[in-house]
Amino acid sequence: MIVESGNDYLIQVKGNQDKLLTLIKQEALAQKPTDSHESWHKNRGRLEHRRVQLYKAPPHWQQTYVGIACFLVLRRWGLRKGKTYDKTHYYILSRNMQEAAQAGELIRSYWSVENRLHYVKDVTMGEDKNQIAHKQAAKNVSLLKNIALNLMRLKGYKCVKTAIDLHAHNIKTLFQWLL
Numbered sequence: 101m102i103v104e105s106g107n108d109y110l111i112q113v114k115g116n117q118d119k120l121l122t123l124i125k126q127e128a129l130a131q132k133p134t135d136s137h138e139s140w141h142k143n144r145g146r147l148e149h150r151r152v153q154l155y156k157a158p159p160h161w162q163q164t165y166v167g168i169a170c171f172l173v174l175r176r177w178g179l180r181k182g183k184t185y186d187k188t189h190y191y192i193l194s195r196n197m198q199e200a201a202q203a204g205e206l207i208r209s210y211w212s213v214e215n216r217l218h219y220v221k222d223v224t225m226g227e228d229k230n231q232i233a234h235k236q237a238a239k240n241v242s243l244l245k246n247i248a249l250n251l252m253r254l255k256g257y258k259c260v261k262t263a264i265d266l267h268a269h270n271i272k273t274l275f276q277w278l279l
Contacts, residue, residue: 103167108195110206113171124171124190128155133173137200148178152204154197167194172203221245224260251277 102109113121133153141148153173161168170193177186189207197203221227225245232238249260255277257263267273 103194108193109167110191110193110195113190113192120165120192121190123161124173124192127158127171128153128173131155133200134170135198135200137204139201139204146178146180148176148180150204151175152200152207154200154203157192165192168192169194169196170203172200172207174204174207220249220260224264225249 113124115121133155135154136151138149138151141150151174153175155171155173157165157168157170172191172193174189174191175187176189178184191207193203193206221242225248227242227245230238230241232241252260252263255263
């Protein structure tokens with residue numbers, strides 16, 4: 101549906117997609133990347149080295165993974181809270197890219213959405229603990245949480261938990277936000 105609608109996808113491939121993950125790891129060993137980019141980042145007490153490698157997806161992958169044009173291997177290593185870490189992440193991408201640096205920016209944009217939306221909804225707003233059985237009701241509650249989250253951000257709150265703590269029981273203020 102994504103490709104048919106004229107859009108592109110960037111999807112992180114994790115362990116629960118073991119066949120695709122194995123294919124990507126094997127193919128990354130079999131071919132050289134079409135481009136590679138390395139950078140250092142210092143953020144929130146973390147010193148991180150990032151290497152993004154861009155690979156062309158073999159044409160026969162199209163039969164199983166519609167629209168796939170390339171895949172990415174992102175290795176991040178560095179120092180966080182005095183401890184070293186080394187992690188490798190894998191992504192598939194429908195956009196035919198030439199530059200690993202640009203692909204790396206797409207990944208960072210993806211994580212921005214993950215951290216600013218999904219994490220907040222899952223952890224702060226308890227969406228993963230939702231016990232609503234009816235699908236439409238669950239969708240409606242999720243939509244209301246999105247509206248609330250956007251209103252909090254429009255009102256200048258950087259920390260959603262703070263906004264919830266200050267205003268959750270103040271119906272008058274919440275309705276004023278809608279005006």
